[in-house]
Amino acid sequence: xxxxxxxxxxxxxxxxxxxxxxxxxxxxxxxxxxxxxxxxxxxxxxxxxxxxxxxxxxxxxxxxxxxxxxxxxxxxxxxxxxxxxxxxxxxxxxxxxxxxxxxxxxxxxxxxxxxxxxxxxxxxxxxxxxxxxxxxxxxxxxxxxxxxxxxxxxxxxxxxxxxxxxxxxxxxxxxxxxxxxxxxxxxxxxxxxxxxxxxxxxxxxxxxxxxxxxxxxx
Numbered sequence: 371x372x373x374x375x376x377x378x379x380x381x382x383x384x385x386x387x388x389x390x391x392x393x394x395x396x397x398x399x400x401x402x403x404x405x406x407x408x409x410x411x412x413x414x415x416x417x418x419x420x421x422x423x424x425x426x427x428x429x430x431x432x433x434x435x436x437x438x439x440x441x442x443x444x445x446x447x448x449x450x451x452x453x454x455x456x457x458x459x460x461x462x463x464x465x466x467x468x469x470x471x472x473x474x475x476x477x478x479x480x481x482x483x484x485x486x487x488x489x490x491x492x493x494x495x496x497x498x499x500x501x502x503x504x505x506x507x508x509x510x511x512x513x514x515x516x517x518x519x520x521x522x523x524x525x526x527x528x529x530x531x532x533x534x535x536x537x538x539x540x541x542x543x544x545x546x547x548x549x550x551x552x553x554x555x556x557x558x559x560x561x562x563x564x565x566x567x568x569x570x571x572x573x574x575x576x577x578x579x580x581x582x583x584x585x586x587x588x
Contacts, residue, residue, distance in 0.1 A: 384498075384507040387479045391514055394472040409467050413457075420450025448570045453478045455578060464587025465522075476515040477577045483508030485573035488541035515577075524583045533572075533579035540572040 397405055426436040427443040434440060456474040461467065483506065487495055497504050 383479060383482075387475050387511050388507055390472055390475050394468055398466075398468055398472075405468060409471055412471065416450065416453060420446065420454070423447045423450065442566060444566045444570065448567070448574065449478050449482065452481065452570075452574045452578070456581070459578070459581045460584075462586075463581070463584055473515065473518060476511040476518070480508050480511035480515055481570070481573050481577050484512065484577070485570045489544040489547075491545075519580060519584065522584045524580070525585075526583055529582050530576075530579045533576040537572040537576045 422436065423433070423443055423446045426433060427447060433443055433446075439446075453474050456477050457470045460470040460473055465473070483495065494506075496506055496509065498506055
């Protein structure tokens with residue numbers, strides 16, 4: 371079952387976030403126990419999936435053995451933790467469960483594009499026949515995220531500017547493929563294996579920092 375979902379991952383990534391966003395637009399103000407139950411099931415499923423990956427990584431079980439995926443552990447663990455962090459922060463700021471879930475979904479899916487595009491930017495990262503309107507849905511997620519943050523009276527601050535600088539400082543060497551820079555990193559770290567855990571952090575911090583520009587509800 372999980373391997374089948376992985377095989378359909380591209381199509382799910384292009385459609386599910388937009389379906390969730392449309393659902394959010396239709397029911398964002400609804401007070402429904404059914405919607406609350408759906409959200410609890412979705413959060414539980416994401417939580418179990420993230421926990422399995424953390425457990426498998428801790429025990430040294432290959433992810434292909436544990437979940438029949440060809441991914442590496444850093445991706446599902448980093449984005450799983452990111453998702454719940456984003457959800458918790460927004461929820462703690464007074465946003466309802468559906469809003470928090472939708473925003474966390476947009477940020478997580480969009481973040482997958484944001485971290486990757488500096489070092490992997492073929493045309494398929496921007497336009498694709500398998501995407502709505504031929505535009506990569508991950509980009510649409512980031513646009514929708516920016517739109518929703520603006521509706522929350524978003525105000526930039528020093529923390530956000532610092533996160534942007536950190537993201538740019540990390541991304542520019544990747545974009546320029548500065549081999550000398552990475553040889554220098556290798557000489558310090560002894561290996562580049564740890565970078566697979568670091569790659570996503572600047573983009574994650576940038577997206578999380580944006581929430582500091584949203585005021586908590588009175």
